[in-house]
Amino acid sequence: MENFNTDTRQSIYFGVSYVIASEWSADAMKRLDFQRALAERQLDLPQTSVGARDFTLIRTEQSALQVKVASLGPSVSSISINADRPVHTLDLFGREAEVVCDAYCQIWLKQQRQILQSNARIRHLYSCQGHAFKYLWEERLGQKPDDFRYLGKRPVLGGGLR
Numbered sequence: 001m002e003n004f005n006t007d008t009r010q011s012i013y014f015g016v017s018y019v020i021a022s023e024w025s026a027d028a029m030k031r032l033d034f035q036r037a038l039a040e041r042q043l044d045l046p047q048t049s050v051g052a053r054d055f056t057l058i059r060t061e062q063s064a065l066q067v068k069v070a071s072l073g074p075s076v077s078s079i080s081i082n083a084d085r086p087v088h089t090l091d092l093f094g095r096e097a098e099v100v101c102d103a104y105c106q107i108w109l110k111q112q113r114q115i116l117q118s119n120a121r122i123r124h125l126y127s128c129q130g131h132a133f134k135y136l137w138e139e140r141l142g143q144k145p146d147d148f149r150y151l152g153k154r155p156v157l158g159g160g161l162r
Helices: 028-040 090-108 132-140 145-151
Strands: 004-021 047-050 054-059 065-073 076-084 114-128
Touching: 004 090, 028 047, 028 054, 028 090, 065 090, 076 090, 132 145
Parallel strands: none
Antiparallel strands: 004 076, 004 114, 047 054, 054 065, 065 076
16 A cells, blocks of 8 residues: 555545345335434435335435435345445444434334345545556556556556556
């Protein structure tokens, strides 16, 4: 990591999602109860979108946050919590994601449940010394600088391969 300028870190994405062995009901009252449970926990997501098999809540003010609850099939549902270009810290995102999951469990998962899959993503951008592709080629992929010639006569710079 010595080639990275750690002071230049920019958070570009935080996300967590679960696939759960549980029915999810798109019932309007359950959706309102979910929004109410979030509001009681001081989390306001004012924009909503309802599909035939999903429900999405969005906050664009402060730091963007999107919560999507969906039915993936018979007895299988999912919840995903994402922040694109977050303004706040990863810790705050973690607390908000925990609030969302607690409210989700309160409304839809009162019975026993089984988590089939979980996923967490954290994406940061850093500036680096030299070109990023050169760093990836030599440091991360363990290739020799001379091996660049196999990629053609044009220099491979920050744009990567074309």
